[in-house]
Amino acid sequence: MTGFFKLLACVMLLLVPYFLILAQGDSFEPPSRESIEDRTFFSRLDDSLAEALPFQTRLRQLGLRLGLLGGQREQNDIFISDNGLIKNIDATSEVRISQNVGAILRLAERIQIPTYLMLLPTASAILQEQLPPYANIYNNQRQTIEDIYSQMSGQVTVADVYPLLYNLRGEYLYYRTENNLTPQGGYYVYTVLGAKLVGRRELVELDQLDIQYLPEPYYGDLYQKSPYQNVRPDTLSLFRYQAYPREYLVTHYGNGGIKTYHTLYPTHLAGLGQGPDVYLGGISAITTIRTTNAPPRSLLIFGDKTALAYLPFLANNYQDITLVDLFQLTPTLSNRIQPDQYHQVLFAYSLETFDSDIPLRAERLLD
Amino acid sequence: MELVSLSFFYIFLPVCISVYFLAPRRLRPAALLFVSLIYYLFAQPKSVPLMAITVLLDFVSLRIMSREKASAPLRRGCLWFSVVKNLLVLFWAGASVQIRPAEAVLGVAVYCLSGIDCVASVYRRETPAVTSPVRFGLYCLFFPRLYQGPLLTYGEFDSHLDAGPRPGPLQILDGLCRMLLGAVKILLPGRYLSLLYVTLRAYSADASILSRWCMVLVLALTTFYRLSGYCDMAVGLGGVFGLRLPQNFYYPYQSRSVQDFFQRFLVTVSGFYRRLFYGGQQDAPMPPAADANQIIVIGMLLGLWFGMSAPHMMWGIFLAAFAVMERRLYPNALERIPTLFRRMYTLLVVLVSFALLAGDSPTQSLRFVADLTGLTGLVPWNNQILYLLSTNWLLLLIGCFFATNICSLLITTLRRAVPKWMPALLAAADGVLLLLVTGLLIG
Numbered sequence: 047m048t049g050f051f052k053l054l055a056c057v058m059l060l061l062v063p064y065f066l067i068l069a070q071g072d073s074f075e076p077p078s079r080e081s082i083e084d085r086t087f088f089s090r091l092d093d094s095l096a097e098a099l100p101f102q103t104r105l106r107q108l109g110l111r112l113g114l115l116g117g118q119r120e121q122n123d124i125f126i127s128d129n130g131l132i133k134n135i136d137a138t139s140e141v142r143i144s145q146n147v148g149a150i151l152r153l154a155e156r157i158q159i160p161t162y163l164m165l166l167p168t169a170s171a172i173l174q175e176q177l178p179p180y181a182n183i184y185n186n187q188r189q190t191i192e193d194i195y196s197q198m199s200g201q202v203t204v205a206d207v208y209p210l211l212y213n214l215r216g217e218y219l220y221y222r223t224e225n226n227l228t229p230q231g232g233y234y235v236y237t238v239l240g241a242k243l244v245g246r247r248e249l250v251e252l253d254q255l256d257i258q259y260l261p262e263p264y265y266g267d268l269y270q271k272s273p274y275q276n277v278r279p280d281t282l283s284l285f286r287y288q289a290y291p292r293e294y295l296v297t298h299y300g301n302g303g304i305k306t307y308h309t310l311y312p313t314h315l316a317g318l319g320q321g322p323d324v325y326l327g328g329i330s331a332i333t334t335i336r337t338t339n340a341p342p343r344s345l346l347i348f349g350d351k352t353a354l355a356y357l358p359f360l361a362n363n364y365q366d367i368t369l370v371d372l373f374q375l376t377p378t379l380s381n382r383i384q385p386d387q388y389h390q391v392l393f394a395y396s397l398e399t400f401d402s403d404i405p406l407r408a409e410r411l412l413d
Numbered sequence: 414m415e416l417v418s419l420s421f422f423y424i425f426l427p428v429c430i431s432v433y434f435l436a437p438r439r440l441r442p443a444a445l446l447f448v449s450l451i452y453y454l455f456a457q458p459k460s461v462p463l464m465a466i467t468v469l470l471d472f473v474s475l476r477i478m479s480r481e482k483a484s485a486p487l488r489r490g491c492l493w494f495s496v497v498k499n500l501l502v503l504f505w506a507g508a509s510v511q512i513r514p515a516e517a518v519l520g521v522a523v524y525c526l527s528g529i530d531c532v533a534s535v536y537r538r539e540t541p542a543v544t545s546p547v548r549f550g551l552y553c554l555f556f557p558r559l560y561q562g563p564l565l566t567y568g569e570f571d572s573h574l575d576a577g578p579r580p581g582p583l584q585i586l587d588g589l590c591r592m593l594l595g596a597v598k599i600l601l602p603g604r605y606l607s608l609l610y611v612t613l614r615a616y617s618a619d620a621s622i623l624s625r626w627c628m629v630l631v632l633a634l635t636t637f638y639r640l641s642g643y644c645d646m647a648v649g650l651g652g653v654f655g656l657r658l659p660q661n662f663y664y665p666y667q668s669r670s671v672q673d674f675f676q677r678f679l680v681t682v683s684g685f686y687r688r689l690f691y692g693g694q695q696d697a698p699m700p701p702a703a704d705a706n707q708i709i710v711i712g713m714l715l716g717l718w719f720g721m722s723a724p725h726m727m728w729g730i731f732l733a734a735f736a737v738m739e740r741r742l743y744p745n746a747l748e749r750i751p752t753l754f755r756r757m758y759t760l761l762v763v764l765v766s767f768a769l770l771a772g773d774s775p776t777q778s779l780r781f782v783a784d785l786t787g788l789t790g791l792v793p794w795n796n797q798i799l800y801l802l803s804t805n806w807l808l809l810l811i812g813c814f815f816a817t818n819i820c821s822l823l824i825t826t827l828r829r830a831v832p833k834w835m836p837a838l839l840a841a842a843d844g845v846l847l848l849l850v851t852g853l854l855i856g
Binding site (some may be wrong): 079082083091092095096098102105106107108109112113119120133178 | 420423458459605800853854856
């Protein structure tokens with residue numbers, strides 16, 4: 047029997063270096079007095095182990111399934127519905143919204159360029175019928191958007207996409223596994239936004255577009271946080287304009303340098319595991335789109351990642367579009383933006399992003 | 414490092430087991446003390462000096478008291494020194510937690526109360542002289558006990574250190590199973606119920622009578638699963654290392670009276686207080702007033718196990734008042750009521766007591782109790798509580814089911830029915846539980 051215990055002890059000892067080696071991620075640092083005292087060392091060790099353990103995805107699924115079995119329909123602020131994952135957003139801050147509205151109005155007055163505002167509702171508002179009954183959601187998005195629009199008082203033109211999206215809520219408007227609009231949802235947004243920007247007659251019709259579906263199933267950022275196994279993956283679709291020949295040059299200016307793509311859809315990125323980057327190559331601090339044979343107009347957009355859904359359509363109506371992501375923009379890069387060189391300026395955010403200091407940042411930038 | 418973490422299960426625990434079984438038998442207590450100190454160092458290095466000085470001073474007191482030549486005044490002086498010192502440490506630690514809740518000193522209640530218990534029993538000559546710093550250190554600092562005990566006498570602990578049989582494979586598997594079950598209790602019902610409690614507790618304008626009843630039920634279940642989970646881990650790990658630690662909970666929510674509840678909830682803590690205050694006469698008949706006094710004092714101190722605040726004491730005093738009433742005012746009345754109604758009565762009293770425990774201040778505690786009755790004008794129910802119930806009904810059902818002894822009865826039956834298969838069944842259960850714990854920790 048003593049031999050058994052010695053053997054057990056030796057096996058146990060052999061397991062330790064195995065797990066320690068497993069835990070050696072790139073960012074793993076040896077323990078220090080400070081890291082033990084503030085508990086960051088063991089927290090990092092646990093994280094590394096969690097990432098490195100065999101079958102970690104299945105084990106993670108197990109934990110989630112147990113929560114679901116317990117009746118949980120919400121995890122990490124994400125609702126798990128039969129049709130997909132829907133992010134819950136917090137109620138907007140009235141003070142912040144008011145400051146942002148003021149910032150946009152001041153900006154519009156100063157730059158003297160036609161200014162537009164579009165606020166996009168999130169899936170939790172449009173698809174609220176799919177949420178669990180009595181779910182505690184911020185379901186006042188429509189009212190908030192209308193209140194903001196009413197304060198623009200003719201100085202800023204608004205594009206209200208809420209009614210259209212709500213009427214078409216049965217369609218594939220939002221990704222099932224990502225907190226963003228699909229290209230189909232993006233097209234409907236474009237029909238409302240484009241009508242305000244360039245007029246209804248110039249809009250690209252759906253029958254002028256050739257639709258291509260990427261074969262790889264796509265799991266978005268919500269799935270990374272709540273890997274609910276029963277949710278169907280998303281399909282990435284590309285809407286290519288076929289009516290007139292167009293050439294596109296997409297340039298990204300970011301902290302990593304400059305990248306260019308000669309297409310709106312660099313599909314090779316899907317193979318590299320960067321699914322949403324197949325649209326314009328993703329979003330950088332500054333993204334410019336130059337389209338040959340397009341009407342000679344230019345548009346400056348302060349926006350978020352929702353722009354990836356409707357910009358591929360809008361690109362056909364403008365020779366130059368510049369998309370600025372104020373979250374990523376650094377002071378060095380901000381010198382590249384000259385608003386007076388554009389014909390129009392658009393603020394386009396989801397309501398979730400708008401409830402931040404973004405418009406205030408834009409005001410400071412253009413000061 | 415936390416007791417319920419991947420680094421503990423996959424790195425620290427294998428090292429502990431290896432160190433223990435590779436050490437020569439006479440050095441095993443030292444090996445266990447060594448890993449316990451390392452654990453403490455990893456878990457809360459800032460508190461190591463306080464812990465070391467406290468335990469060391471208790472040991473010095475014990476050494477002085479254990480001398481044959483030690484006079485009665487000297488022995489009494491050592492006793493009072495140790496008691497006052499430990500109470501001051503406990504008071505300081507309790508006050509610190511009130512100011513900075515994140516800075517609770519790990520295991521302070523366990524090693525201070527263990528120190529007092531040991532010094533008092535040596536003073537009363539109920540325990541022979543304590544001569545080994547290793548054994549005393551291990552008694553105070555055995556790492557799985559640091560979170561929620563259980564508390565036991567030095568004599569009980571010491572008798573298992575080398576006199577007890579060496580743990581066999583079945584005991585080890587059984588111990589690991591118990592430890593992993595404890596972890597599952599903490600991670601599955603404990604964690605999710607605790608999240609649910611935070612949501613329910615946050616209701617203010619959204620509160621309803623139903624939400625307040627749910628809040629106290631969830632708090633009662635959360636308290637049970639968290640405390641008993643840590644105790645199960647301690648008992649299980651004790652079993653792996655050949656130490657037989659007592660249980661702290663005996664399915665308290667199926668008690669047939671409030672007196673019965675006291676004998677099932679935090680049993681070793683109330684046992685410690687009885688030993689401390691009433692020594693060898695704890696079972697002797699007492700005058701009614703003294704008896705009532707004893708119950709109230711122990712109830713109040715039991716509340717302090719949760720934390721040093723007035724609502725915690727109110728919780729204990731409230732329950733103790735019912736226990737006194739049962740004993741003095743209607744001693745035989747409960748016997749005549751069917752068991753189901755006795756259990757319902759006890760559960761009602763216990764749930765109301767948890768409304769007192771939920772408050773941050775006496776006023777808030779009383780407000781919660783008033784909310785339960787609907788006297789504060791709350792609506793019976795609203796959409797918020799219906800949503801929470803519709804999404805958590807299974808969790809509540811599971812929480813209530815596993816708080817009863819039905820599973821325990823099934824396992825006991827299985828053990829009797831297939832004793833030969835127990836090693837294989839336990840090994841399989843260990844594997845499944847380890848996967849479950851890992852999944853819950855990762856997810």
